[in-house]
């Protein structure tokens with residue numbers, strides 16, 4: 033416990049490095065006193081403690097104020113306490129019998145989230161899943177079952193040809209779901225986005241019509257409220273109009289928190305990931321669906337050894353038949369506890385802080401001549417995308433030659449950053465854009481000075497490129 | 498932290514109750530001082546601490562020596578420390594970049610497990626998943642992809658009619674996978690079992706031939722090494738012969754640990770759940786596959802924002818494209834740490850202890866006249882299945898009337914057990930057998946006296962029925 037508390041202190045103070053990088057083969061071979069090998073015989077307790085310390089030492093401090101690599105960052109102490117308690121309780125969400133309090137907490141959280149989505153008094157339903165990708169998989173699964181309930185017993189062979197629609201900026205999880213569910217990635221149609229990364233409704237409609245002309249069934253659209261890279265919001269109302277017109281299931285993959293109030297009452301289902309912007313420790317993701325009973329009907333197998341109908345309590349509280357899992361980890365308690373400790377207001381404040389930082393970074397980038405924005409628009413979420421242009425490159429006129437060189441800048445800076453361990457930010461190419469940095473804020477420990485630090489660090493590491 | 502340590506002490510001492518039962522509506526309405534409701538405004542720290550205490554108070558002590566309800570039981574202190582550390586590190590398995598140590602630990606664990614399965618030096622592969630059901634889903638997914646790689650892009654529409662085979666005693670997860678993957682539960686063929694619950698190879702062969710006569714493709718068999726209810730071992734070698742003969746993928750769903758050495762070298766894939774008999778805190782499940790690269794090929798989407806090919810380290814250590822998830826919780830560290838602390842030998846000792854208790858119970862049941870075994874055979878795993886026959890029932894001759902009454906005995910005893918909170922054991926009907934109790938041992942804190950207690954408690958609670 034002391035080792036852990038020490039680590040937490042170090043993570044917060046921000047003076048330590050974000051990481052102490054070693055290559056895979058170095059870890060495999062073992063570093064001084066730290067061997068990952070497993071033996072037949074037990075090792076002494078002191079060694080175990082040293083191992084714990086080393087595991088943290090050679091890891092990445094995701095709660096460090098200068099860690100910007102992923103949206104899941106920060107180290108909320110209440111959330112952490114919640115996770116520790118869940119681990120101590122070590123139970124399983126599949127039946128009320130062995131997780132009574134947690135199952136009821138899940139119900140309360142789902143209800144709260146439904147209200148916030150804007151479904152009002154509707155008898156909505158949902159489940160916590162091991163991540164946003166699985167939640168998105170649930171959305172396709174349920175949409176398919178709703179239209180074609182025979183899928184469960186007969187499989188895709190009994191169905192007509194179906195098509196799913198996502199924007200070209202959407203997360204890859206819907207494509208992954210299509211591969212897993214036997215729909216096939218070819219049947220996931222990419223809808224065009226505008227310069228800002230928002231789905232273009234007229235292109236959605238055109239593609240739906242095209243699919244219909246081929247006698248395929250347009251089944252489902254996934255819209256994103258805060259895309260992975262650009263942090264863009266798809267025009268939900270326009271998309272809902274089109275879904276209504278052509279009878280498609282509308283899913284919304286939600287990244288934000290603040291604006292979720294009444295965000296998508298017209299959606300059929302929503303993925304909401306508290307383990308992202310809300311700062312809840314991994315894993316914590318909710319799939320919400322506006323029709324009660326659908327999840328259960330779609331997934332239930334009525335296993336006699338778990339879901340005995342002759343139990344003495346109301347067995348609708350046995351959630352195990354709603355899921356694609358059997359055993360299910362308790363992911364709700366940490367969120368419930370954080371909600372208690374912060375209140376809904378507290379989460380708003382948290383997100384607002386991150387949004388302010390994004391705005392600050394946006395302004396800084398605009399005013400610094402060595403940086404260029406990928407698109408010049410005020411951030412809608414906490415994402416900010418930009419290039420660093422080293423002095424040597426600024427002399428080269430726009431064109432393929434410059435693009436080629438620029439493409440190599442971010443990876444080189446990132447490599448140096450990791451070697452030095454001072455900060456971490458992600459980069460990627462996107463569409464026709466060469467490698468650029470993507471900042472995301474979600475760590476309440478981050479200050480404006482950390483943002484300044486990042487920009488200066490990028491310049492320091494990249495000015496000779 | 499103090500609350501948690503206190504709880505752990507109470508769980509171990511075994512004098513406390515296993516649970517303090519309340520109905521869902523009671524929890525929803527709130528118990529004295531314990532309201533599950535969520536508000537807009539934050540609540541004070543003292544309330545949060547009280548909430549933590551109450552959450553544990555009204556929960557189920559799965560580490561209690563008299564908790565026998567599920568296979569996942571016990572509260573291993575090293576495993577718990579491992580989970581606390583993982584929560585504190587709060588990172589994500591998808592890239593080496595942000596989870597270097599954990600990713601390498603996963604590789605080391607997978608290698609160790611492969612050796613134990615008996616695949617020897619073969620370049621095997623695998624992934625940790627959020628549970629045995631998802632691991633079993635991976636097995637069907639990979640088997641299907643191996644035979645028909647076009648499934649990924651074209652979906653089931655491009656495939657011939659395929660069939661999967663499981664025994665009638667197998668876990669429902671393969672059926673669930675068939676529903677999810679678009680294969681359909683009708684295409685999961687149940688193979689008959691003998692009285693002891695083992696798959697009958699000749700029936701498997703007959704059913705494969707039948708399917709072939711219908712011009713369907715027999716694709717996959719899942720055999721079980723330790724079934725859920727009976728704890729039975731399917732005859733793996735005979736099944737492997739048949740799989741070889743007809744070209745089926747052989748999966749083995751493994752429940753045990755001790756005999757795993759060289760258990761299934763002929764399998765194409767294996768599910769191994771350390772969160773069951775090995776006593777690792779939930780969730781911890783591994784899917785192992787004997788062909789390197791298959792998982793990656795089957796699941797990869799090459800998302801540019803995570804899996805940049807131009808990173809400075811060996812990117813084959815980025816595991817995110819092997820999974821059906823994106824973000825993935827760190828489930829490996831607690832297992833790695835327990836392995837360090839116990840050694841392979843320590844796990845063997847643990848399982849042997851549980852097996853001894855199962856044998857003890859079996860003998861006790863045989864010698865007590867109010868109990869009847871569901872099948873009279875030495876336990877192969879830690880499962881023991883039995884009926885309690887109340888005095889009133891012993892007077893009734895065998896036949897439908899007695900069966901009908903006997904069916905009601907276990908649920909009634911279980912209901913009383915839960916109300917009193919003294920112990921917990923599960924029951925279920927199975928095939929043509931009416932409700933019986935199923936004991937499973939996995940908690941190292943359990944003693945023979947706890948087994949005696951259970952039997953006496955069943956008698957006490959059931960003698961008037």
Ligand SMILES: Cc1ncc(COP(=O)(O)O)c(C=O)c1O
Pocket residue numbers: 357358359360627628629630631633667668670721723724725750752770782
């Ligand atoms: C034989 C068998 N396989 C798979 C599973 C599913 O495991 P999990 O609960 O981790 O999904 C179980 C669970 O009881 C089981 O008994």
Ligand SMILES: Cc1ncc(COP(=O)(O)O)c(C=O)c1O
Pocket residue numbers: 162163164165166168202203205256258259260285287305317822823824825
């Ligand atoms: C828009 C969006 N949806 C879904 C996901 C997947 O979430 P998870 O990593 O929890 O599976 C992400 C992750 O980056 C995302 O950005």
